[in-house]
Amino acid sequence: MKIKTRFSPSPTGFLHIGGVRTALYAWLFARKNHGSFVLRIEDTDSKRVSSDFVSDVLNSLTYLGLLWDEGPIYQSHRLEIYQDIILFMLKKGLAYKCYCSPERLDTLRKIQILNRQKPKYDQKCLNNNCIFKKSNIPFVVRFKNPSEGVVKFTDMIRGDISISNYELDDLIIQRSNGMPTYNFCVVIDDWKMNITHVIRGEDHINNTPRQINLLNALNAPIPKYAHASMILDSNGAKLSKRNTSMSISSYINAGFIPEAILNYVLRLGWSYKNQEIFSVKDMKNYFNLQNISQSPSIVNDKKLLWLNHYYLSKLPIETTYNYLVSYMNKKKIFLDNKIDIRGLLKEFLKHHNTLKEFISSYVYFYKDINLFDVNNIEIYCSIINIKILKFLHKNFCLLTDWNKSNILFLIKQSVSKFNVFFKDVATLIRIGISGRAHTPNISTIVFYLGKNTFLLRIHNFIKYIQLKMYK
Numbered sequence: 001m002k003i004k005t006r007f008s009p010s011p012t013g014f015l016h017i018g019g020v021r022t023a024l025y026a027w028l029f030a031r032k033n034h035g036s037f038v039l040r041i042e043d044t045d046s047k048r049v050s051s052d053f054v055s056d057v058l059n060s061l062t063y064l065g066l067l068w069d070e071g072p073i074y075q076s077h078r079l080e081i082y083q084d085i086i087l088f089m090l091k092k093g094l095a096y097k098c099y100c101s102p103e104r105l106d107t108l109r110k111i112q113i114l115n116r117q118k119p120k121y122d123q124k125c126l127n128n129n130c131i132f133k134k135s136n137i138p139f140v141v142r143f144k145n146p147s148e149g150v151v152k153f154t155d156m157i158r159g160d161i162s163i164s165n166y167e168l169d170d171l172i173i174q175r176s177n178g179m180p181t182y183n184f185c186v187v188i189d190d191w192k193m194n195i196t197h198v199i200r201g202e203d204h205i206n207n208t209p210r211q212i213n214l215l216n217a218l219n220a221p222i223p224k225y226a227h228a229s230m231i232l233d234s235n236g237a238k239l240s241k242r243n244t245s246m247s248i249s250s251y252i253n254a255g256f257i258p259e260a261i262l263n264y265v266l267r268l269g270w271s272y273k274n275q276e277i278f279s280v281k282d283m284k285n286y287f288n289l290q291n292i293s294q295s296p297s298i299v300n301d302k303k304l305l306w307l308n309h310y311y312l313s314k315l316p317i318e319t320t321y322n323y324l325v326s327y328m329n330k331k332k333i334f335l336d337n338k339i340d341i342r343g344l345l346k347e348f349l350k351h352h353n354t355l356k357e358f359i360s361s362y363v364y365f366y367k368d369i370n371l372f373d374v375n376n377i378e379i380y381c382s383i384i385n386i387k388i389l390k391f392l393h394k395n396f397c398l399l400t401d402w403n404k405s406n407i408l409f410l411i412k413q414s415v416s417k418f419n420v421f422f423k424d425v426a427t428l429i430r431i432g433i434s435g436r437a438h439t440p441n442i443s444t445i446v447f448y449l450g451k452n453t454f455l456l457r458i459h460n461f462i463k464y465i466q467l468k469m470y471k
Contacts, residue, residue: 014248
């Protein structure tokens with residue numbers, strides 16, 4: 001038997017960490033067992049589905065490298081298949097039309113709750129279809145769930161689970177507008193797509209007995225089920241698609257790279273010995289369903305930051321270079337092609353947690369400095385500073401071999417000539433070329449900025465001080 005798994009998100013919100021963990025577990029299980037991975041988009045809820053959310057799912061999975069072998073398959077393109085099977089079920093007495101109004105169902109539910117009964121449909125329409133045969137009264141289609149016996153299945157994470165059929169409702173499989181429901185479409189798709197293993201969140205456990213009964217009624221094979229524990233936010237609440245701060249796209253926009261996100265998501269409920277760091281190759285080798293915890297996991301952004309910093313520090317420069325260039329292009333940030341980006345990464349990336357943090361720390365490499373916006377710049381407006389800057393400008397103009405040693409030598413030369421502290425000259429230069437009083441090593445910053453840009457900014461700083469002093 002060839003292993004076949006699926007990830008089947010409903011695009012009614014942005015893909016969050018919980019969804020990606022489901023996708024990752026299903027993807028890894030398929031890859032480890034030399035099987036295939038299907039991406040299915042469950043988009044039959046037209047009122048809540050958005051093309052933006054569909055794009056978000058596709059882009060997020062692609063960014064993370066969780067590429068699918070089949071798909072994306074859209075349920076909205078398969079309506080004829082579902083409707084044909086529903087007609088078959090009606091003819092065979094496996095399903096029936098229910099004409100009960102929402103008001104009646106609401107009253108029934110309230111009475112059952114008042115009597116401390118489990119709310120469920122009372123099968124009023126089970127044997128009354130002939131009465132409404134030619135009626136224009138709207139109806140839904142319900143699955144005729146077995147009234148006796150027990151549904152049993154072995155969850156690959158939680159072990160044996162059983163539930164009495166008496167506890168189950170006659171599931172609605174088609175709405176009054178003719179659209180099939182989620183639970184029905186899932187069953188038909190898993191059957192028709194030959195899905196062998198369904199890996200999903202524990203919030204679907206209650207759906208599993210109903211889906212098994214549907215499959216049994218259709219004489220279809222039953223896949224094996226594995227339900228992973230919930231992921232909670234820092235407040236202990238269930239993750240929501242409407243919480244955009246927890247979406248994968250928000251992490252991508254914040255400059256988190258695939259290796260870190262995957263490693264982080266993997267460990268939300270799964271472990272292998274005491275290992276913390278897992279390459280994708282490691283994940284494929286070590287992953288198994290038995291090591292998935294039954295206890296909920298809690299989001300920990302500090303852990304994700306740590307992992308992202310780790311990977312930014314350890315990955316080959318060419319890999320981080322590609323990530324950075326791609327990130328900057330998306331943000332419409334363009335560096336001068338004379339700037340050695342790889343050099344900047346080697347020098348400074350290890351000091352930062354995310355690509356966004358890195359880019360934000362070195363704005364002056366790709367954005368002109370507006371000296372009028374620099375805080376407390378007035379304290380640098382003095383005659384002595386004009387002299388120092390002019391001396392620096394003159395000597396840097398004459399510098400032919402642009403390297404860190406020569407740059408440092410010229411700065412020290414100005415310190416000696418004007419009998420000032422090195423830190424004062426360094427800070428003066430920083431303000432002029434970056435608009436900041438604090439940057440990394442000054443000779444390194446000047447080196448990567450480049451001779452032409454450095455001279456231009458020093459020249460502008462001199463003019464600014466003169467303007468302020470002599471206006």
